[in-house]
Amino acid sequence: MKTILTILIFITISCYGQDKVTGIYSYSREHFSETLQLNDNYTFKYNFMMHFIRQEIIGNYVVAGDSLILNSFPQRDKIIVQENLKGNFRNKKFQVTLKDGYSFNYQLYLITKSNDTIISKNQISRSRSRINELKSFYIIDSKGLKSPTYFLKGTNTNYFDVQFEHIRVFESEKWIIDKKLEKIRPIGMDNEYQNYFLSK
Incomplete structure (x- = not known):
C-alpha cells in the first residue's frame, strides 16, 4: 500500500510539473515574432518570423531546474570548414556559401592570436585578408544568425572553404524558464x- 501511494504521489508531481511547462510561449513586436510550443511528449516546435524570413524548427526538450x-x-552542423594552403601564406582566402551552394551576404570576424x-x-x-597569425573566425549572416567560432586546425593553411547552415540549429541550447511566471528567456541568433x- 505504501509503495502504491508513493507511486501515485510521484505521478501527480510529475504531471503537475509537466503541466506547468507545456504550452505555447510567444513574443512579438513589429515585423518580428517568436513562438515556442512545448508538447507533453517532450518535443517542441519553434517558429521564427522577421520581415519576410520564416523558419519552423522541431526537436526535443528537457527541463533541468x-x-x-x-x-x-534532425541535427545539423552549424558550420563546415575545409582548410588548405594556396599561394602566399599571409593572404587568407575564404570561400563562403550556404550548404546548398548558394551565395549569401555575411560578415566575417577574424580573430588573431x-x-x-x-x-x-x-x-x-569570397573574402580576403592579409593577416599573419589567424587563430579563429566566425560568421554572422544578414538576419543575425551567428556561427560557432571556428578554431584553425592546420598551422600552414590559408584557404578556407566554408559551408554555413542558414537554418537555426539547437544543440543542447539552454534557455531560462520561470515556471511560476510562465515565461521563458530565449537565446537569440547571436548566441x-x-x-x-x-x-505563455
Whole structure:
C-alpha cells in the first residue's frame, strides 16, 4: 500500500510539473515574432518570423531546474570548414556559401592570436585578408544568425572553404524558464540571452 501511494504521489508531481511547462510561449513586436510550443511528449516546435524570413524548427526538450534544454531534429552542423594552403601564406582566402551552394551576404570576424578582431562587412562568396597569425573566425549572416567560432586546425593553411547552415540549429541550447511566471528567456541568433521573454 505504501509503495502504491508513493507511486501515485510521484505521478501527480510529475504531471503537475509537466503541466506547468507545456504550452505555447510567444513574443512579438513589429515585423518580428517568436513562438515556442512545448508538447507533453517532450518535443517542441519553434517558429521564427522577421520581415519576410520564416523558419519552423522541431526537436526535443528537457527541463533541468530553471533550464530548458533544446535539441533540434534532425541535427545539423552549424558550420563546415575545409582548410588548405594556396599561394602566399599571409593572404587568407575564404570561400563562403550556404550548404546548398548558394551565395549569401555575411560578415566575417577574424580573430588573431593576440585576440584582435578584424571585421569584413557586406561580404558575398569570397573574402580576403592579409593577416599573419589567424587563430579563429566566425560568421554572422544578414538576419543575425551567428556561427560557432571556428578554431584553425592546420598551422600552414590559408584557404578556407566554408559551408554555413542558414537554418537555426539547437544543440543542447539552454534557455531560462520561470515556471511560476510562465515565461521563458530565449537565446537569440547571436548566441546571447535576449532582453525579452516568451510568455505563455
